[in-house]
Amino acid sequence: MSYAIIETGGKQLRVEPGRFYDIDLLPAEQGEQISLDNVLLVQHDGDVHIGQPLVEGALVEGTVMRHLRGKKIIVYKMRPKKKTRKKRGHRQELTRLMIDSISINGKVLASEEKSSAAELQTSATELTPVSTETTTEPTEVSSPVETETTAEVETTSEEA
Secondary structure, X not given: OOEEEEEEOOEEEEEOOOOEEEEEOOOOOOOOEEEEOOEEEEEEOOEEEEOOOOOOOEEEEEEEXXXXXXXXXXXXXXXXXXXXXXXXXXXXXXXXXXXXEEEEOOEEEEEHHHHHHHHHHHXXXXXXXXXXXXXXXXXXXXXXXXXXOOOOOOOOOOOO
């Protein structure tokens, strides 16, 4: 499993190929390819490259899926005993970015196709059949409800 730690929008984020992340708004159109070169760390099959502060020649490529707005945050300021209150709401503008590949010096370490193929291969090996015996005898199939149940209710009346 490969991953990289990138810096975007003043925040550090751990990214993996084949996953999408919501980051601060990027000046790009929907469907456009983006290259992020602020890579702080790259890990691939136990081989770790740590930058000082950035990894030289490292590149994370992604595709802009869409632009959206984050969850609303309420900012409430109040000064006690002064009758001063301010209530404001804020929604952050975000970009949903699908990570396509992680590369160093032009060599692609991990890409979306490789990671999805590896996941399919591991899931196929985990799904081994429990029993390989086949039977040729017919089995009986019963209908869901064949018997009817009747309930007898006794009514008593009290006369006064």
